[in-house]
Amino acid sequence: MDLQLQDKSVFISGSTSGIGFGIASWLLKEGASVIINGRTDASVQMAVDKLKDTYPSYKLKGIAADFKRHADIMSLKEELTDVDVLINNVGIYSSESFFSITDETWLEQFEVNVMSGVRLSRMVLPTMLSKDWGRIIFVSSECASLVPEDMISYSTTKSAMHAVSRGLAHMTKGTGVTVNTIMPGSTLTEGAESFLAQVAATENKSVEDVSADFFTEVRTSSLLQRFASVDEIASTVCYLASPLSSATNGATIKLEGGSTGGIL
Numbered sequence: 720m721d722l723q724l725q726d727k728s729v730f731i732s733g734s735t736s737g738i739g740f741g742i743a744s745w746l747l748k749e750g751a752s753v754i755i756n757g758r759t760d761a762s763v764q765m766a767v768d769k770l771k772d773t774y775p776s777y778k779l780k781g782i783a784a785d786f787k788r789h790a791d792i793m794s795l796k797e798e799l800t801d802v803d804v805l806i807n808n809v810g811i812y813s814s815e816s817f818f819s820i821t822d823e824t825w826l827e828q829f830e831v832n833v834m835s836g837v838r839l840s841r842m843v844l845p846t847m848l849s850k851d852w853g854r855i856i857f858v859s860s861e862c863a864s865l866v867p868e869d870m871i872s873y874s875t876t877k878s879a880m881h882a883v884s885r886g887l888a889h890m891t892k893g894t895g896v897t898v899n900t901i902m903p904g905s906t907l908t909e910g911a912e913s914f915l916a917q918v919a920a921t922e923n924k925s926v927e928d929v930s931a932d933f934f935t936e937v938r939t940s941s942l943l944q945r946f947a948s949v950d951e952i953a954s955t956v957c958y959l960a961s962p963l964s965s966a967t968n969g970a971t972i973k974l975e976g977g978s979t980g981g982i983l
């Protein structure tokens with residue numbers, strides 16, 4: 720299937736590793752021009768070099784910007800005004816008791832997880848609307864719906880993201896622009912892999928057993944009963960970025976392996 724992404728330019732926040740990096744790889748394979756992002760020049764350069772090794776002839780660049788820093792975000796304006804596809808992927812979390820998590824952590828997570836998407840969308844949406852084409856994709860989490868008690872702040876930011884996304888979709892009525900949100904479940908990124916390895920070493924278990932335990936003891940509602948691969952998430956994002964997804968707008972696409980339940 721040709722996803723018709725060859726002439727599209729894409730910015731992905733927080734994409735030097737993890738799901739964002741996976742999305743970048745998939746979009747490059749589809750021929751899109753991709754701008755990746757991380758907090759430092761060094762991490763961005765390392766990720767650009769890695770992608771260039773695999774896709775030498777592809778259109779790729781990186782921009783360092785830390786979404787905790789307002790000035791960094793504002794410096795992106797000129798570079799991003801014309802992007803066809805914005806993927807609001809950056810997200811930070813902590814697993815902590817409601818009683819110990821500080822106001823600073825709450826506000827930091829809101830700043831990075833919600834305000835990054837607000838500010839970036841404000842930069843790109845006017846041009847998308849005037850061109851009558853564009854895609855904004857928010858990367859939420861199953862936590863927006865499940866709200867685990869050790870991740871209330873993170874879950875709150877992710878549910879707020881759904882309101883931002885849906886509200887922006889209303890602004891696209893009658894145009895070729897769409898705004899959608901994906902809701903991944905537990906996904907096997909490098910970060911998740913090293914966390915599983917750490918727990919396995921501490922508990923003297925195999926990584927496979929620790930991973931299986933997570934679904935029998937913690938994420939019991941998962942129908943998938945395993946971590947999703949980064950590719951399983953990135954491929955759906957590629958489709959939503961494509962002109963082929965034009966009838967999907969204001970939607971939440973669940974990629975959580977059925978963990979949140981319900982028929983919708």
Ligand SMILES: NC(=O)c1ccc[n+]([C@@H]2O[C@H](COP(=O)([O-])OP(=O)(O)OC[C@H]3O[C@@H](n4cnc5c(N)ncnc54)[C@H](OP(=O)(O)O)[C@@H]3O)[C@@H](O)[C@H]2O)c1
Binds near residue numbers: 736738785812858910
């Ligand atoms: N992994 C999961 O199981 C899972 C499940 C559901 C939803 N999600 C959501 O999916 C998205 C991606 O998750 P992930 O697990 O792939 O994340 P991750 O591995 O923790 O992401 C790391 C990436 O985020 C960048 N980053 C971190 N803080 C940043 C900041 N302040 N400013 C700019 N970039 C920053 C890092 O850049 P540098 O290191 O280069 O600075 C790196 O590129 C997040 O929104 C997350 O909430 C993840």
